[in-house]
Amino acid sequence: GLARCSGILAFADLLVHGDFGLGACHAVDGEMMVKEGTPYRFLPSGVTEVADPRIRVPFALVTHFRPQLGLTTHQKFPSLELETFLSSQLPDQNRSYSIRIKGTFNTLWVRTALKQAMPYVLPALHTKEFHRQNISGTMFGYRFPDSSLETTGAGYHFHFVADDKNLGGHVLGFELSAGAHIEIQELVREEVYADTGNEIEAEEIELPVEGVVEVASGMPIIAANTLLANPVNPLIGVLK
Numbered sequence: 001g002l003a004r005c006s007g008i009l010a011f012a013d014l015l016v017h018g019d020f021g022l023g024a025c026h027a028v029d030g031e032m033m034v035k036e037g038t039p040y041r042f043l044p045s046g047v048t049e050v051a052d053p054r055i056r057v058p059f060a061l062v063t064h065f066r067p068q069l070g071l072t073t074h075q076k077f078p079s080l081e082l083e084t085f086l087s088s089q090l091p092d093q094n095r096s097y098s099i100r101i102k103g104t105f106n107t108l109w110v111r112t113a114l115k116q117a118m119p120y121v122l123p124a125l126h127t128k129e130f131h132r133q134n135i136s137g138t139m140f141g142y143r144f145p146d147s148s149l150e151t152t153g154a155g156y157h158f159h160f161v162a163d164d165k166n167l168g169g170h171v172l173g174f175e176l177s178a179g180a181h182i183e184i185q186e187l188v189r190e191e192v193y194a195d196t197g198n199e200i201e202a203e204e205i206e207l208p209v210e211g212v213v214e215v216a217s218g219m220p221i222i223a224a225n226t227l228l229a230n231p232v233n234p235l236i237g238v239l240k
Contacts, residue, residue, distance in 0.1 A: 009060075010054055010055065011051050011053045011054070011057065015062075017062050018034065018062025018063045018065075019034065019064055020035060020036070020065040020100065021061050021063055022061055022142075022158075023060025024058060030042045030044070030112060030114075031112060031169065032051060032159070033159040035138055035140065040161050040165070041168075042112040042159075042168040042170075044112060044114055046110075047165065047166050048162070048167070049165075065098055065140075065185055067100065067184055068184065068186060069184040070181065070182070071089060071182040072179065072181055073103070073177075073178050074178055074179075075178050076177050076178055077175065078173075078176075079173045082174075083143075083155070083156050086182070089184070090143070091186065094145045095186055095187070095188075096143065096144050097184050097185060097186055098142055099156075099158075099182065099183070100139070100182070101176065101182050102137075102138050103176060103177060103179060103180025103181060104135070104136045104177045105177065106134060107133055108167075109130070110167065110169030111127045111129045111130070111169050112128055112168070112169045112170070129172065132167055136162065137160055137161055137163050139160045139171060140160075141156060141157045142187075
């Protein structure tokens with residue numbers, strides 16, 4: 001169906017809520033990743049640039065990343081095997097987690113979204129894909145439990161920024177080399193800033209994690225991060 005991909009929150013305001021995260025820019029003119037408080041936009045060429053703080057985002061997930069668990073890989077891991085390994089290390093399979101991976105990737109497959117024209121029609125995004133070998137960088141993302149299937153979408157979702165900033169994108173596949181560092185944070189609270197285009201109302205929702213939904217001033221609360229699974233309305237998820 002038609003999706004409204006117009007930005008609702010500027011990067012300058014988004015960064016108040018988190019120093020790591022992922023999402024997309026206005027009109028899906030490139031996806032993005034926030035790394036150590038700096039927002040990086042993925043260009044059509046595959047390279048990254050520091051995003052203009054005035055650019056507005058239609059959807060994003062951001063976190064003040066404070067890892068509680070650290071791991072070092074002692075073997076290479078294809079993407080699916082790494083997900084299986086990570087799941088085996090999580091304290092509770094029914095919780096949500098933010099994950100940072102720093103290291104060298106023997107192979108990496110990413111995509112970047114190209115600017116959409118109105119009316120925005122999803123999921124038929126215009127995208128461009130890139131394949132690289134022996135590339136070092138940071139992958140950041142989230143792992144959501146099966147109970148999130150209808151909201152965030154269950155499983156793992158990563159974005160990547162190369163150390164030399166010459167590649168960035170939404171991760172489609174990879175092989176991680178030995179010696180990589182993995183850090184994990186359990187998420188216990190979720191705040192959702194959303195614009196449904198309708199009358200402003202606030203509604204509490206059931207979360208896949210224990211915690212409190214805080215009503216954002218002047219904005220309605222809707223099912224968390226629905227856009228990731230079934231893009232319909234812009235929204236910002238603040239995960240803590």
